[in-house]
Amino acid sequence: MALTTYVEAIRQGIWEEMEADERVFILGEDVGIYGGAFKVTEGMLERFGELRVIDTPISESAIVGAAIGAALMGMRPIAEMQFIDFISCAFDQITNFAAKNRYRWGAGVPIVIRGPSGGGVHGGPFHSQNPEMYFVHTPGLKVVAPATAHDAKGLIKAAIRDEDPVIYLEHKYLYRRIKEELPKEDYVVPIGRAATRREGRDLTILTYGAMLYPSLEAAETLSREQGIETEVIDLRSLLPLDKDALLTSARKTGKVLVVHEDTRTGGIAGEIAAIVNEEVFDYLDGPVLRVTAPDTPVPYSPPLEEFFLPNKDKILAAARRLAAY
């Protein structure tokens, strides 16, 4: 059976939802004739026509604003940010219009805003960012970040069907590096539910997106070299956060390490540390530790970017420190 890449899984998910529901359409820069900068929308213009696959001016705020307007009229728009870094241009529409609309006057805004995030491809400061926490801090939004092809497809479908605005962060490093066999039948991955990727009794690693893979590698090394069994949990959804899953694992292992590619201050690791402290402090055998990018922009030059990104060795060092408690 053929393996499906992460990027193809996103494309399939959108395609199937567009086939199934004529309210679903996509708009963004170069999504039509060109098929998207990363080819997520390839072939869609030919299949669905220019009223459902809309090439727009370079106007992220108008892209999101128009998606909001269409959603209010009963549509299910998917707004593509060519690189997720550009989502900052639409910040106001997302955080003030879309996020608050239902709470203010009861009119839901079922839109998906998606785009390639993350580093590791030498994209430099404006093509590598992880903007999740701007939005995780905004009540009314949902934020998801799939790490596998299975979840990429299942979460984009769940996001499109959701009644609220969803920020869907796809990791560009994973686009063509990750592939797997996908179920033939229609499925969704529910928003707000984490997945345990590796069972363990000694230590918990909570992570998401591209950082799942170095976390799993570190867990294997810890097991092989020291007999430390690490539980690795893929959060998948940052807002809402699957508190049950992370607290259950924290109670079980008593040691929690959070790993994310986002920068340190205000990253989700801090929030998770607070939740763990508030809820399961009595179960802890050590401090909640974090492995994150430093508080700098994402640098371009390979040695700088390598220094910036978390990796297996940095995770191993932190895990060993925590295991020693």
Add this chain to the structure above:
Amino acid sequence: MARPVSAVPKPAGTKRAETGAATEGRLAPGDAALLTMLHYMKLTRALEYRIERNLYRQGKIVGGVYVGRGQEAISVGAAMHIRRGGDESHDDIVSPSHRDMAVFLMQGFTPALVLAQYMGRRTGPTRGRDGNMHMGDLRHRLVAFISHLGDSIPVAAGTALTFRMHGTDQASFCFFGEGAASRGDWHEGINFAAVMKLPVIFICNNNQYAYSTPVSRQMAVRHLSERAPGYGIPGETADGNDVLEVYDAVGRAVARARRGEGPTLLEFVTFRMTGHSAHDDAGYVPKALFAEWERKDPIRRFEKDLLGRRLVDAAALRGMEARIEAELDEAVAWAEAQPYPEPRECLVGVYHE
């Protein structure tokens, strides 16, 4: 949600493919429509008087109050063209700004409902979550405004995009002030609508002040409509204190939109006869300007016109005013009797439940 029934006549709106009769090349409303327009201008003025001069000063409205005194002709003249009374594939959609009270009233919000909103009551359109003109209801085809001026422009374009996708001749009405036209969203939204030829009527009330900032510090063009050619769309500036001129200009823009000819940028010149909000005494506005624009008051001007046409007489005007005041007495009493939300309702309704 319990709602008091309005005693006021509903504006008829325009039927499909009918935008009014042309007289000497100008769209002119019929007699009944003229009286409806006068009614809503006076109702708006009287309701906002209660809000700003009575209830706010009595401490019964705790938040910001922004009124459109002196600008009533723009919302009324424009809203006469909003198509209503049908289903989702027939009715137009409207995004009013914070000085467009008449639009809410003409779309079917009662004064009582508006007052419940201002007073933060549970039965208001936002159930106490938001205040003043930040209200909407899709059943009334009203999209709620947000304080970030200009955000409504791309949103209105998106509603119109849907009409285009569905192949209907519906139109989207988008109101804003000249200050909002300095926002990037305004540019993005107008350009987006222009490029896609979307059926939007962009309606600017240029009231010459954005808070304390005069229009000369807001834009370097004499008229906002001069920007229209830069977007490749028609633009027009008209007298915003002449409700018939507004009616005519908007009517023609709506007809263009329904014919699939794209958006129009309309600028209506008027004057903000108040401060930015109820707490602002507008000391920065030269007194002579207030005096000058007081003489151009859109309601007195329209009354004079209708008296001249013998459509009304002094007694009829007094009767209209008395009915409005009676309705407002009732509306205030109803709103004051409405419950506040329960504190814990703060937590409800952020997401679909």
